[in-house]
Amino acid sequence: MNTATKLGSYVLGLAVVFGGALGVGKVVGPVGAPAAEDHAAMTPMATPTATAGHGEHTAEQAKSDTPGGLQVSENGYTFNPLTTIKAGEPTDFRFTVTGPDGKPVTGYQVEHDKKLHLIVVSRDLGSFQHLHPEMAPDGIWSVKLTLEAPGAYRAFADFAPTGGSGLTLGTDLLVDGDYAPRALPEVSRTAEVDGYTLTLDGELTPGQSSRLTLKVSKDGKPVTDLQPYLGAYGHLVALRARDLAYLHVHPDGEPGDGTTTAGPEIVFYAQVPSVGDYRLFLDFQHDGKVRTADFTLGAGERPAIPAPTPTPTPTSSGHGDDGHSH
Incomplete structure (x- = not known):
């Protein structure tokens, strides 16, 4: 093996070692x-x-x-x-x-x-x-x-x-x-926070503007007097799982425009870049306090997981059914 080949193998080995060290632990x-x-x-x-x-x-x-x-x-x-x-x-x-x-x-x-x-x-x-x-x-x-x-x-x-x-x-x-990293929370369309119940309706379609409607209720009654927060009745952040691509959206309409109501529904138009799971965090204000509700929502169809390849059964000759053994 020449010097260049040895050096390349050494650098590759370091990349593997350091890459693996980031996965778990301290x-x-x-x-x-x-x-x-x-x-x-x-x-x-x-x-x-x-x-x-x-x-x-x-x-x-x-x-x-x-x-x-x-x-x-x-x-x-x-x-x-x-x-x-x-x-x-x-x-x-x-x-x-x-x-x-x-x-x-x-x-x-x-x-x-x-x-x-x-x-x-x-x-x-x-x-x-x-x-x-x-x-x-x-x-x-x-x-x-x-x-x-x-x-x-x-x-x-x-x-x-x-x-x-x-x-x-x-x-x-x-x-x-x-x-120890935690698993991504399961897909959810309902969130509970401080006695409030929030439900999410709508689907995320990759590459298209998707209408999402969030409805706010408290003690089983619709909340119709949400207070403006950051110039709107709700503030939504969506993050793609794994790489945390950031999508920052705001609701359709704004307080005081003559058409947007102060609840119970807040409508957003979100556009996600790809198929996958997303975490959605909604900030809303009521009774003078800002609260955050979180949801997990999938976008598009997941790729099918291939069935595992059967393990060849050894024969009396010591070879697998495929005729090879290594």
Whole structure:
């Protein structure tokens, strides 16, 4: 074996060892390490259909085949966490968004009542937080953040720089400690939170705008006096299982437009990029408090799982039925 061949085999061996080490066990590493992007083989994000009252990021998404949140940098903007987080400890989480000039961005457009939305989820999609940090004059953002358990988390910064289009950047947050990833919650169309019952009607169709209707009730009675939250009666985030592609949608219509009612139904138009399972997180406000309901929903038909290949039965000659033995 020549020197080049030996070196190639050695590098390949290292890739296998380090790749396997990330699967289970103990999380140890710096906060903000970029995720290993495994989305190259996934179906690209289809161009959303613009609809009144939602899809404000349509123009930006149309420019890229990469779904939101899978990249730490895009169009010269980079999401930079500055804080180490320990499990169960409230932390003043600090970060910047640097621009094409390498300096922290200080000019942002207000979208949905805020200059920047920070979403933090566990990578198994069992936990979800929607936060609104405050920015200092030097461009450093900060917000109180508690990550209860060790493991891998994904943070999304959703914003639009002044004079620019909307972006969603994502980065991993690694919390040291022993952990075991949980299975994705089963497909569900009903959620219970703080005495409220939420039901979801509609289907996700890959590549098409899909109508989703969420109905809110409490103690068996329809809720008809939802309160505006971030300029709407509901706020929905959808994340694709496995790679956590991010889809940020808002309901059809808005408070005060003369046609949109304050419940019990909230209608969304969502467009997902591919077949698969998605986690949906709905924020809604009632009686002065914001609550979050979560659902698991599948999109499209799953590929059929092939039947296992029968094991050849050994014969008296010591060969399998296929006539070969190795």
